[in-house]
Amino acid sequence: MKLVTNSLEDTVELGNRLGQTLKPGMTLLLEGDLGAGKTTLSQSIGKGLGVKRHMTSPTFSIIKSYKGKYRVHHMDCYRLEGSDEDLGFDEYFNDEDIVLVEWYTFIEDYLPSEYLHVAIRYIDETTREIEFTPVGDKYIELVGELSENTIN
Template sequence: MEFIVDSVEETTKLGIMLGRLVMPGDIICLIGDLGTGKTHITKGIAKGLSIDDHITSPTFTIVNEYMGRLKLYHFDVYRVNDPDEIYAIGFDEYIFSDGVSVIEWSNYIEELIPDEHISVSLEKLPELGENFRRINIVAKGKRYDYIKEISL
């Protein structure tokens, strides 16, 4: 599915819709350049999971945990230089748990991502305006057929 959004609010709204639908054990991989809205999507997912905490990107800690309808594990692997760093924090235990894992910069650790996941790519569209983004959501695996219910 492809969405064209022109505000942080629309980006967050898309995340909220996704967060309302996710199920235990879901993995959401976020891919996009700096400033494309990965953390805003994550904030929306958190809201959709009824998480009221202030969501920040865990750039230096690699993972933040939040509790809502389901536990949210928010990863930022931008600074990860070696997959062993991810294994050292118990990555498999997080992503194969009953929580929801959101992984920013997942393309940096592609070899560690299970085949079944939700891929969300974000891209700036400067030709349309400063705040415009193209957001593509792709379900990879049958378990994620439910995301067809997302619309703006």
């Protein structure tokens, strides 16, 4: 499913709706160039999940965890390129928590076999194309729910 958001507010609303739709144990792999909006989308997903704290980019800490409706782990693996360091990623992918992963290609060996891939493409200053590719039945169902609840 592809959607176009025409403002920051549209992107935030989409992330909020996605967050409200997520179920325990779900993993989202976020892809996009620097500045495409991965962190903005992650923050709004967190709001949809009831996270009260402001979610900041975990670029330097790699992983930040938050409490909301479910525990949310926000990972930014950009600094791990070429690293063989074992940071215990497999502990975060479980049946209870939500995991949002930016720059996921650097930890592919640790990723679950089912996930929602979210590709964000910068069109211009305010416009983004966001494509959702579900891998696994529960993610196909998730995208169906999101589609029903989203007007574009």
